[in-house]
Amino acid sequence: MRIGIDARFYGSVGKGLGRYTQKLIEGLEAFDTDNEYFIFLGRENFGEYVPKYPRFKKVLARYPWYGFSEQFLFPFLLLRYRLDLVHFPHFNVPFWYPKKFIVTIHDLILLHYPTLRNTTRPALLYIIKFRAYRLIIASAIRRARHIITVSQFTEQDIAERYPFAQEKMSVTYEATDLFCSFVLPREERALLGRFLLLRSDTQAMPEKKTRDILRPYVLYVGNAYPHKNLEALLRTAAVFPDMIFVLVGKEDYFYLRLKQSAKQRGLENVLFTGFVDDHQLNTLYRFAVCYLFPSLYEGFGLPPLEAMARGLPVLSSDRGSLPEILGSAAHFFDPQVEGSLEKALAAIFGSEALRNELSERGYAQAARYSWETMAKATLALYKESIQNKK
Numbered sequence: 284m285r286i287g288i289d290a291r292f293y294g295s296v297g298k299g300l301g302r303y304t305q306k307l308i309e310g311l312e313a314f315d316t317d318n319e320y321f322i323f324l325g326r327e328n329f330g331e332y333v334p335k336y337p338r339f340k341k342v343l344a345r346y347p348w349y350g351f352s353e354q355f356l357f358p359f360l361l362l363r364y365r366l367d368l369v370h371f372p373h374f375n376v377p378f379w380y381p382k383k384f385i386v387t388i389h390d391l392i393l394l395h396y397p398t399l400r401n402t403t404r405p406a407l408l409y410i411i412k413f414r415a416y417r418l419i420i421a422s423a424i425r426r427a428r429h430i431i432t433v434s435q436f437t438e439q440d441i442a443e444r445y446p447f448a449q450e451k452m453s454v455t456y457e458a459t460d461l462f463c464s465f466v467l468p469r470e471e472r473a474l475l476g477r478f479l480l481l482r483s484d485t486q487a488m489p490e491k492k493t494r495d496i497l498r499p500y501v502l503y504v505g506n507a508y509p510h511k512n513l514e515a516l517l518r519t520a521a522v523f524p525d526m527i528f529v530l531v532g533k534e535d536y537f538y539l540r541l542k543q544s545a546k547q548r549g550l551e552n553v554l555f556t557g558f559v560d561d562h563q564l565n566t567l568y569r570f571a572v573c574y575l576f577p578s579l580y581e582g583f584g585l586p587p588l589e590a591m592a593r594g595l596p597v598l599s600s601d602r603g604s605l606p607e608i609l610g611s612a613a614h615f616f617d618p619q620v621e622g623s624l625e626k627a628l629a630a631i632f633g634s635e636a637l638r639n640e641l642s643e644r645g646y647a648q649a650a651r652y653s654w655e656t657m658a659k660a661t662l663a664l665y666k667e668s669i670q671n672k673k
Contacts, residue, residue, distance in 0.1 A: 284317075284318045284319070284367045284368065284665070284666075284669055285318070285319050285321065285364065285365060285366050285367050286318050286319070286320050286321070286366065286367060286368050286369070286370065286665055287320070287321045287322075287323060287361055287364060287366040287368070287369040287370070288304070288307070288308060288320060288321070288322050288323065288369070288370045288372070289323050289344075289369065289370065289371045289372060289373075290304050290308065290322045290323055290324050290328070290332065290341075290372075291323060291324060291325040291328070291344055291346070291348060292304050292348070292372065292373060293305055293308070293322075293324055293328045293331065293332055294328045294331040294332065295328075295331070296325070296327045296328050296331075297328075298506065299389075299583075299585050299586075300372065300373055300389065301328075302457075302585070303372060303387070303389070303433075303457055304372045305332075306457075306458070306654040306657070306658070307370075307372065307654075307657065307658055307661060308320075308322060308332070308339075309654070309658075310654055310655055310657065310658020310659070310661075310662075311339075311658055311661075311662060312334075312335050312336060312339060313655075313658070314655075314658060314659055314662060315662055316338075318338070318665070319338050319340075320338060320339045320340065321340050321341075321342050321364050321366065322334070322339060322340065322341045322342065323341075323342050323343075323344040323360070323361070324341055324342070324343060324344060325343075325344060325345070325346075325347070326343070326345060329341065329343055342360070342364070344357060344360060346360075348375060349375055349412075349416075353375060353377060354377050354378050354379065354419075355377075355379065357377050357380075358377045358379050358380040358381075361377075361380060361382075362380075362381075362382070366382065367383065367669050368383045368384065368385065368428070368665055368668055368669050369382070369383070369384040369385075370384065370385050370386075370387070370661075370665070371384055371385070371386045371387070371423070372386075372387045373386075373387065373389070374386060374388055374416075374419065374420045374423050374424075375419060375423075376419065376422070376423035376426070376427070378418075378419060378422055383428050383668060383669065384426075384427060384428060385427055385428050385429040385430070385431060385664060385665070385668050386423045386424070386427045386430055386431070387430075387431040387432070387433070388420075388423075388424070388430055388431070388432055388437060388441060388582075389432075389433050389437065389582040389583065390433075390437055390440070390580070390581065390582025390583075390603075391420075391437070391440050391441065391444065391582075392510055392580055392582070393413070393416055393417075393420070394417065394420070394444070395510075395580055396509060396510045396579075396580065397413050421445065424441065424445050424448050425445070425447065425448075427448075427451070428451070428668040428671065429451050429452075429453065429664050429667070429668045430448055430451055430452045430453075431452075431453055431454075431455050431661065431664065432452055432453070432454050432455075432582075433454070433455065433456060433457050433582055433583040433604075434454060434456065434582060434583050434604040434607055434608060435454055435604075435607055436582070436603060436604035436607055437454075437582045437583075437604060438452050438454055440582075453660070453664060455656075455657045455660045455661055455664075456583070456608075456652050456656075456657060457583050457585055457652065457654075457657060458588075458652035458653050458654045458656075458657060459585060459588045459589045459591075459592045459649055459652065460589075460592065460654075461592050461649060461650060470566070471566045471569070471570075474563055474566050474567075475497065475566065475570065478529070478554060478556060478567075479498075479554070480497060480498050480500055480527065480529070480554075480570070481497060481498065497570055498527050499525075499526055499527065499572050499632075500526065500527035500528065500529045500554075500570075500571055500572065501526060501527070501528050501529065501571065501572055501573055501574075501575050501598075501628070502529050502531070502567055502568065502571035502573070502574050502575070502590070502595070503516060503528070503529070503530045503531065503532075503574070503575050503576070504531040504532065504564065504567075504574070504586050504589075504590070505531075505532055505576075505586045506532055506533075506535075506537065506538075507530075507532060507535070507537035507538045507540075507541050508537055509537070510578060510579050510580050511577070511578050511579075512577040512578055512579045512600070512618055513530070513541055513577065514541075514544065515577045515618055515624060516528060516530070516553075516575060516577055517541070517544060517545055517548060517550060517553060519575075519624050519625055519628060520545075520550050520552055520553050521548060521550060522625050523552075523625075523628065523632075524552055525552075526552060526572070526632070527552050527553075527554055528552060528553045528554065528575075529554045529556060529567065529571070530553065530554065530555050530556065531556045531557075531558075531559050531564065531567065532556075532557075532558070533557065533558040534555070534557050534558070538555065541555075542555050565593065568590060568593040568594075568595050569593070569594075571595055572596075572631065572632065572638070573595065573596040573597065573598050573628075573631050573638065573641075574586075574587060574590035574595045574596070574597045574598065575598050575599075575628070576597065576598070576599040576600065576605070577600050577618050577624065578599075578600055578602065578603065578605070578618075579600065579602050579603070579618055579619075580602055580603045581602070581603040581604050581605055581608075582603065582604055583604055583608055584599075584603070584604055584605045584608045584609065587599050587605070587608075587609055587613065588608060588609065588648070588649055588652065589649075590645070591609070591612055591613075591645030591646065591648055591649040592645070592646070592649035592650075594642050594645065594646060595642065595645070596614070596631060596637075596638045596641035596642050596645065597609065597612065597613040597614070597641060597645060598613070598614050598615075598616065598624075598627055598628060598631055599613040599614070599615055599616075600615070600616060600617070600618040601615040601616065601617055601618075602618060609648060610644075610648050611644060611648075612641065612644035612645045612647065612648035612649075613641070613645075614627055614630065614631060614637070614641060615627070
């Protein structure tokens with residue numbers, strides 16, 4: 284069988300979606316020895332993927348996400364390779380692609396939060412694009428041979444909006460890597476010092492060297508899109524002035540807006556690190572008091588699961604798929620109840636026993652998910668979709 288994978292989101296350029304696409308391809312390389320694959324990559328990530336086997340071939344697809352060329356030109360490139368099946372790991376399936384495909388729908392955030400705060404574009408253009416997105420999503424769900432979702436929550440969300448899709452959906456959970464790279468103590472100290480998370484111990488005896496004391500901090504890793512509810516984090520920072528709130532994420536329009544909001548509030552205990560690579564990120568996970576995730580909607584919730592895999596206690600909202608994915612391993616709060624977050628955070632600060640319990644539960648919860656299982660289940664759906672003649 285000849286199978287195509289739209290991997291234009293592959294790797295770091297696609298963030299969480301890029302991680303999913305990368306792990307899927309790596310799993311298929313490890314377990315499928317029969318089929319031939321064509322991996323369609325964009326300019327930004329074409330060099331990032333290096334096929335391990337001859338049966339995996341990469342193809343340059345010069346079509347930006349969500350653009351005109353994606354919808355009207357990309358289908359011709361796909362048709363050129365006479366594919367038995369194409370897997371689109373996101374909803375942006377070309378409207379005019381006529382052959383068999385399956386699609387992964389990670390969430391319906393765009394439909395639940397269609398606000399102008401989600402864009403930097405003029406209002407009229409956003410409204411036009413939103414209606415186009417809604418049409419593309421509905422078309423992809425209707426025409427797909429099969430629909431993969433990443434949680435039961437997302438599956439139910441889709442079924443409620445598109446009842447006709449209920450009989451052709453399957454859940455394949457995402458996962459997180461269960462290991463982290465080793466960081467030398469001097470590197471850790473340098474990183475923490477760079478982010479001003481170390482302070483000198485003024486109580487040290489004169490005859491002894493001054494010690495560096497770690498300032499307690501809460502960690503958030505991810506983007507700053509409005510549904511992430513990071514304004515709640517700023518409000519909480521004002522309640523806990525002795526605690527540092529560290530936000531890790533590539534600086535963009537949304538982070539710049541959040542930084543401006545923090546400045547207007549006079550919050551000196553909120554730290555924006557910008558982009559931090561995985562090697563350095565392990566240090567920030569290692570020394571944080573807890574990981575805070577105040578999101579209002581998640582289709583899976585990979586960031587808090589990654590924190591659990593690194594032993595960090597997780598404080599999470601109870602919305603979307605988060606209770607399903609994190610189980611009893613997280614300490615939950617209701618993001619729409621005033622004071623709920625502050626009360627939950629105070630409980631974690633005040634109890635080392637609770638932090639240790641959450642850490643142990645987190646290790647076990649993260650281990651329940653496997654990229655290998657996800658890849659094998661997806662391969663089975665490829666075979667089923669191709670053999671299905673309906």
